[in-house]
Amino acid sequence: MLFPTFVFGAFFVVVFVVNWLTRPHPAVWRPLMLAASVVFYGWWSWRFVFLLLATIVINWVVGHYAAASLRASDTAIPRVGTTARWWVGLGVAANLTILGVFKYWDFFAVEMSNLLERFGISNALPVLEYTLPVGISFYTFQAMSYIIDIGRGNVREMAPLDFAVYLSFFPQLVAGPIVRASEMAPQLAARPDPRHVPAAEAFGLILNGLFKKVVISSFLASEIVDGVFADPGSHSGPEVALAVYAYAVQIYADFSGYTDIAIGVALLLGFRFPQNFDNPYRALTLQDFWRRWHMTLSRWLRDYLYVPLGGNRKGRANTYRNLMIVMLLGGLWHGSTWNFVIWGGIHGVVLAVERLVREQRERSGAPPILPPGWGEVVRWLVTFHVVCLAWVFFRSESLSAAVEMLGALANFGSYAGTATPLVIAVTFGALAFQFMPADWFEGLRDGFAGLGWVAQGAVVGVSLVAIDVLGPTGVAPFIYFQF
Structure with a gap:
């Protein structure tokens, strides 16, 4: 930090x-x-x-x-x-x-x-x-x-x-x-009065952000992600797959954790920032993913790049071209390596394919291929795994390292011991948390806001101690500081 x-x-x-x-x-x-x-x-x-x-x-x-x-x-x-x-x-x-x-x-x-x-x-x-x-x-x-x-x-x-x-x-x-x-x-x-700020909401955001960063993100980084990405050949295919899923959780917890802290601190100073994440891993399409992930960047790219290029107003071919340009430049925004270009290219290609398939089905009036419920499950699985595939290039130090990581998915060698029950529980528990109803979180926030200032202080103090105890020794800088 x-x-x-x-x-x-x-x-x-x-x-x-x-x-x-x-x-x-x-x-x-x-x-x-x-x-x-x-x-x-x-x-x-x-x-x-x-x-x-x-x-x-x-x-x-x-x-x-x-x-x-x-x-x-x-x-x-x-x-x-x-x-x-x-x-x-x-x-x-x-x-x-x-x-x-x-x-x-x-x-x-x-x-x-x-x-x-x-x-x-x-x-x-x-x-x-x-x-x-x-x-x-x-x-x-x-x-x-x-x-x-x-x-x-x-x-x-x-x-x-x-x-x-x-x-x-x-x-x-x-x-x-x-x-x-x-x-x-x-x-x-x-000039809002600093004596009247939504303190309960602000402290809730700050604590939530600290927990995601210090406990979830740092734990997964140290227990599985860093080790597997550094030497994928020494791990079995299931461990490599788990590391990819864990990195998806790590980068979300890391970046959304910082955003929660930033929004909470700004609230305490009298300013309300726009929301930046909305449970992105529950998205059923890649387009929906980008409406939920790093939302302020997505809107920036839409309003200042995609729309000026012509958006979807100048024919199908130009629409696909514009999507590719936006996502390739979005990849370069994150970093000056070919891995980030490939990361953006994967998203651009899949966004274009999604749009093409949707338009063709709408024109033909074709009925859903799968029965209700199953279609959503398949769409979620495809979307999530496309995002995870792209994360491999985002996280890897080089193109060769990304290829090695993907190749290690087919490694049926010995088990290295990184896929512990706790790592599995944290990874898939964090993903399942994306599907929690919003009312549940609002109820927690309202309950905290209804406490007196002494009780609120006690909750904050106990939470900070618990985060410190649960978090590993030494916390790495936020991932997005490098961008």
């Missing part, structure tokens, strides 16, 4: 108290919240604080001039619409350049070098070997959504300090969710 647990706890208490004291005074609150976010980010690396601040300045200036151009259009000045689009294009190019240099340049340089060497050409492109700035993909996408929405007339220009707080707000700075200006700006302007 960015902080050791006790340091982060102390940091948040200080920020919460400062928020409580200064929130009614925006002239004081905004600089202090910006400072807190800079300290939070700087704890990882002070060098990249300047990159974050530069991103804030560049995008606010671009947004300011794009908004000014649109305001000028009301006075019938010629070509102002073109000027606004020019500013938006400049801003998008600047953001992609920053992201490209720090995240993709070395990948491009190495691949170009390998390609040219096949033709006997020496490649002069340098390998920069930069450390990837944590969270750069998240805050860059937020910045682009702001300037694009200004160009579309969907949001108003934000004041400089408001925009700085929006882009650097520490709960979601390093791993999302991707919050849009249209969602954050009204809350910054409203």
